[in-house]
Amino acid sequence: MAEVVAAPGRHTAVDPRVEAKLTAAGRLMRWIAFGYAVVVLLGISIPPLRDVPPGPSVIRDIPAASAISLAVLTLGALLAGEVTHTIGSNVFWRRTGVALAAGAAAFGVLIIFVFFSNRTDIWGDRLEIPAFSVGVVLLVLGVAVPLSVSVIEGRVIAGQVGALLVFSLAAVIYLGYAYGDPSVGRLFLAPEISFQSSLIAVLAAVGVLLTRPARGLLSTASSPGSGGRLLRWFGPVVLFMPALLLLITEIVPLTDRVDVLAFVSVGLGLFLLILLSFFVRALDSTAIEAATLAAQAERARTGLEQEAPVVSGMADLFHIADVGDIGGWEVATRFRPGRGTVAGDSSAVFALPDGALGAVMVDLTGHGADPAIWAIRVRDLLLQTLIVGRSPMQAMGLVEWSVPDDVLASAIVVRIDPESGLVRLCSAGHPPAIVVKEQEAALKEPTGPLLYLRHSMLYEEHEFALAAGNSLVLFSDGVADVQITRNELTEPESLAALLAAESGPATRAADLVLGFADPDKTDDQTVMVIRRSP
Amino acid sequence: MRGLKIHNRELSDEWVSVEVEGEVDLATVKDLEQAIESAHDDQTGGVVVDLTGSSFMDSTGLKALVMAHRRFSAEGRPFAIAVSGGPVSRLLDLSGVNTTIQTVASIDELTGSG
Numbered sequence: 001m002a003e004v005v006a007a008p009g010r011h012t013a014v015d016p017r018v019e020a021k022l023t024a025a026g027r028l029m030r031w032i033a034f035g036y037a038v039v040v041l042l043g044i045s046i047p048p049l050r051d052v053p054p055g056p057s058v059i060r061d062i063p064a065a066s067a068i069s070l071a072v073l074t075l076g077a078l079l080a081g082e083v084t085h086t087i088g089s090n091v092f093w094r095r096t097g098v099a100l101a102a103g104a105a106a107f108g109v110l111i112i113f114v115f116f117s118n119r120t121d122i123w124g125d126r127l128e129i130p131a132f133s134v135g136v137v138l139l140v141l142g143v144a145v146p147l148s149v150s151v152i153e154g155r156v157i158a159g160q161v162g163a164l165l166v167f168s169l170a171a172v173i174y175l176g177y178a179y180g181d182p183s184v185g186r187l188f189l190a191p192e193i194s195f196q197s198s199l200i201a202v203l204a205a206v207g208v209l210l211t212r213p214a215r216g217l218l219s220t221a222s223s224p225g226s227g228g229r230l231l232r233w234f235g236p237v238v239l240f241m242p243a244l245l246l247l248i249t250e251i252v253p254l255t256d257r258v259d260v261l262a263f264v265s266v267g268l269g270l271f272l273l274i275l276l277s278f279f280v281r282a283l284d285s286t287a288i289e290a291a292t293l294a295a296q297a298e299r300a301r302t303g304l305e306q307e308a309p310v311v312s313g314m315a316d317l318f319h320i321a322d323v324g325d326i327g328g329w330e331v332a333t334r335f336r337p338g339r340g341t342v343a344g345d346s347s348a349v350f351a352l353p354d355g356a357l358g359a360v361m362v363d364l365t366g367h368g369a370d371p372a373i374w375a376i377r378v379r380d381l382l383l384q385t386l387i388v389g390r391s392p393m394q395a396m397g398l399v400e401w402s403v404p405d406d407v408l409a410s411a412i413v414v415r416i417d418p419e420s421g422l423v424r425l426c427s428a429g430h431p432p433a434i435v436v437k438e439q440e441a442a443l444k445e446p447t448g449p450l451l452y453l454r455h456s457m458l459y460e461e462h463e464f465a466l467a468a469g470n471s472l473v474l475f476s477d478g479v480a481d482v483q484i485t486r487n488e489l490t491e492p493e494s495l496a497a498l499l500a501a502e503s504g505p506a507t508r509a510a511d512l513v514l515g516f517a518d519p520d521k522t523d524d525q526t527v528m529v530i531r532r533s534p
Numbered sequence: 535m536r537g538l539k540i541h542n543r544e545l546s547d548e549w550v551s552v553e554v555e556g557e558v559d560l561a562t563v564k565d566l567e568q569a570i571e572s573a574h575d576d577q578t579g580g581v582v583v584d585l586t587g588s589s590f591m592d593s594t595g596l597k598a599l600v601m602a603h604r605r606f607s608a609e610g611r612p613f614a615i616a617v618s619g620g621p622v623s624r625l626l627d628l629s630g631v632n633t634t635i636q637t638v639a640s641i642d643e644l645t646g647s648g
Contacts, residue, residue, distance in 0.1 A: 095547050151544050151576040365597040408597040410629065429629035449630020452600060477593055
């Protein structure tokens with residue numbers, strides 16, 4: 001029994017149940033962050049939060065500018081993250097959310113600029129100047145929000161890492177807060193920072209991190225491959241390294257600039273996490289690709305084993321040539337099955353009850369027994385419709401309704417009056433037929449779209465006459481796909497040019513066409529030549 | 535062997551492009567289907583398959599486009615193809631698919647830029 005190879009899929013995925021829970025947690029965090037930002041902005045007093053410890057002297061009430069900007073930021077994160085749950089014009093609301101977040105980021109840049117340039121005149125009242133840490137939070141989260149809702153995986157990872165950075169920054173602030181008059185986090189505490197703004201930053205950061213939990217870092221970490229295991233093992237270690245470094249520098253002070261050291265160490269830890277994430281993604285995608293290809297190969301082999309006897313047994317049914325005794329006409333057909341598989345070509349050329357010559361060629365997209373069976377079914381329906389006296393275009397319009405939803409078929413239907421040589425030809429998205437007349441060959445383009453619409457398409461017909469010595473050549477797209485060749489002709493046109501020089505019997509033209517086709521193609525190749533004898 | 539490169543890009547809030555370079559055939563059509571699937575799942579707007587960089591496509595690629603168009607239409611979401619001349623354009627003409635799927639010469643026509 002063949003070994004079953006499991007294909008984990010092209011992309012790793014978070015368990016849907018876990019994803020749903022994480023998404024709900026992220027949404028809750030964003031709502032709480034926004035709600036608390038509004039509470040802080042409006043100065044509403046909440047008992048458990050009103051009586052927080054005073055902390056170091058540099059920690060004061062939140063400046064109004066900080067409160068407003070944090071409220072804008074959290075509202076932006078809320079709207080951008082709720083895109084799939086907003087009724088009505090969700091695009092508008094997402095755009096609004098992204099714009100608000102971007103505005104907050106711009107304001108963060110201004111704060112940082114003011115902090116480093118000491119341009120206090122911009123605010124007028126120095127007490128209104130937001131803390132440096134608020135500027136960093138606004139800048140990083142303001143950029144992280146649009147990145148987190150992007151469709152590009154790398155941007156999502158960058159956005160999530162930005163949220164983690166804010167989370168770590170808030171942790172540094174808390175450390176400083178807990179120490180009372182700390183060296184740690186001094187850079188972030190000056191000139192003012194509040195307990196409230198730190199809390200808002202933490203909530204918003206978690207909310208942004210969990211905006212799309214099935215993408216980015218968590219998706220990578222949930223990979224079943226060795227890369228996912230690597231990230232699960234070493235990701236937390238990388239993230240905790242800065243905290244460990246901070247602890248050591250606090251216990252054994254090596255420098256009075258540990259705040260800068262803390263900032264650098266946090267940044268370094270997150271940078272290493274980014275590198276680790278991309279490394280893991282590359283590692284996993286290679287392994288997943290290999291497993292997927294192995295699974296596809298196994299499925300193909302199993303499919304061939306199961307289908308080969310069935311399909312080979314049907315081979316005689318694919319192409320029928322039963323023209324009886326129609327004097328003055330030659331018919332030649334050729335068929336070469338696709339290499340390594342059976343595709344969906346089927347054809348028939350038949351003497352109709354009214355004495356006319358009917359020809360049908362069908363090509364269904366796909367490979368294997370199913371399309372082959374459907375090709376026969378569609379061909380026979382077309383043929384039967386011709387037999388009951390319908391014209392080619394009527395036959396096409398009627399049979400279109402019989403083509404199943406998941407099938408795409410091209411077809412060509414021909415009725416020839418043997419006496420007059422009048423040809424009526426209807427083509428539904430089939431490669432052009434070629435009419436060869438006195439060393440000239442002309443293409444007969446399709447007269448309607450492929451059979452797949454069920455729209456009661458009004459197909460049209462070509463009507464022309466074949467004189468003695470003239471030929472009609474039909475072929476499937478396996479013979480001549482539309483492809484530009486070196487002489488800038490499409491393949492059907494190249495084939496037509498070749499046939500124009502051929503004035504021999506139908507069998508010779510059929511061999512010529514099959515010789516033109518690439519024998520290594522995976523598609524079926526069917527040729528039919530109907531020639532009025534000279 | 536002529537391979538296929540596919541890149542999904544967010545053009546605007548309304549459109550994501552699936553940009554195809556190379557040949558779409560039986561060997562590579564799965565990549566195209568997965569890229570369209572990914573674009574479908576990642577946002578709620580429309581998808582345009584940019585085939586201006588594709589040198590060849592066979593009927594399997596055509597089927598992938600038709601099936602994707604059906605799915606988007608059923609959900610009331612736009613689906614379009616960008617193609618400018620060459621064999622792929624010729625195939626769309628011959629098959630009549632360009633009469634049912636919105637076809638543009640470049641993705642700029644959809645986004646209104648350029």
